[in-house]
Amino acid sequence: MAHPTTPPASGLHAEALERKAALRRDLRARRRALDPASRERQMTAVADHLRRLVDAAGPRPRVAAYLPVGAEPDVRPVLEEVVRAGGTVVVPVCLPEWQLGWTEWTPETELVRSERAWVHEPSGERRGPEAVAAADLLLIPAQAIDAAGGRLGQGGGYYDRFLQRLHALGGPAPLAVVYEHEVLETGAFPTEPTDQPVDGVVTASGVHRFAL
Numbered sequence: 289m290a291h292p293t294t295p296p297a298s299g300l301h302a303e304a305l306e307r308k309a310a311l312r313r314d315l316r317a318r319r320r321a322l323d324p325a326s327r328e329r330q331m332t333a334v335a336d337h338l339r340r341l342v343d344a345a346g347p348r349p350r351v352a353a354y355l356p357v358g359a360e361p362d363v364r365p366v367l368e369e370v371v372r373a374g375g376t377v378v379v380p381v382c383l384p385e386w387q388l389g390w391t392e393w394t395p396e397t398e399l400v401r402s403e404r405a406w407v408h409e410p411s412g413e414r415r416g417p418e419a420v421a422a423a424d425l426l427l428i429p430a431q432a433i434d435a436a437g438g439r440l441g442q443g444g445g446y447y448d449r450f451l452q453r454l455h456a457l458g459g460p461a462p463l464a465v466v467y468e469h470e471v472l473e474t475g476a477f478p479t480e481p482t483d484q485p486v487d488g489v490v491t492a493s494g495v496h497r498f499a500l
């Protein structure tokens with residue numbers, strides 16, 4: 289049997305989950321249809337903003353980020369620069385029960401297809417949330433962010449569960465990285481009590497921090 293990519297829906301939330309699933313399909317299609325010139329322009333600007341955030345962390349920056357899949361914003365060039373500059377990068381790995389573990393990454397790290405989600409990840413030693421709590425910068429993927437910092441992800445609830453655990457440890461403020469058209473008005477997607485907001489969002493327009 290194939291591994292389920294999303295947890296079973298409880299009856300109570302079924303309607304909200306269906307609305308989110310429909311919006312996810314639209315957003316995926318829009319990402320794939322992005323004009324290559326616009327994608328390129330946005331990624332260049334995003335990389336400039338990310339470089340400034342990394343520089344502000346001082347020497348040997350410690351960054352927790354994601355390895356992009358599909359048409360997700362490509363943060364990899366900046367992650368490569370972090371490693372070249374003597375810093376460290378940790379990336380997520382999908383564990384059972386929709387939990388995220390973390391593992392160190394360099395441009396040489398071999399990636400394997402996750403058994404649990406449509407992502408590639410390193411097969412090295414798994415670390416817990418303390419690997420991220422020690423980071424200077426935490427970049428997370430999203431399909432959309434609303435004007436209050438609400439996050440629409442891939443639907444696994446991986447980051448909701450993880451951010452809840454991270455907050456108990458302190459740790460860096462999570463920043464989502466998305467395309468400009470993916471910052472939506474509040475109410476554009478339903479939020480649930482378990483949804484963990486982000487502290488800010490990085491787009492081509494800049495770094496915007498929400499008043500939480």
Ligand SMILES: Nc1nc2c(c(=O)[nH]1)N(C=O)[C@@H](CNc1ccc(C(=O)N[C@@H](CCC(=O)O)C(=O)O)cc1)CN2
Nearest residue numbers: 354355356357358359360380405406407429442444446
């Ligand atoms: N890069 C990345 N890593 C991540 C996540 C993520 O969202 N992005 N996750 C967050 O929980 C976890 C994995 N969950 C995922 C669940 C579904 C899909 C997926 O079906 N992706 C589509 C379309 C992606 C797009 O273009 O927007 C695909 O690849 O077809 C990806 C990740 C952990 N690692």
Ligand SMILES: Nc1ncnc2c1ncn2[C@@H]1O[C@H](COP(=O)(O)OP(=O)(O)OP(=O)(O)O)[C@@H](O)[C@H]1O
Nearest residue numbers: 295440441442443444445446447448449452482483
């Ligand atoms: N801390 C939690 N404990 C139990 N269930 C949770 C928790 N956080 C989220 N969930 C459940 O996980 C499911 C998926 O959540 P949601 O649609 O918010 O995923 P997402 O944030 O888009 O996904 P991802 O973080 O993987 O990108 C929902 O049914 C939600 O209720």
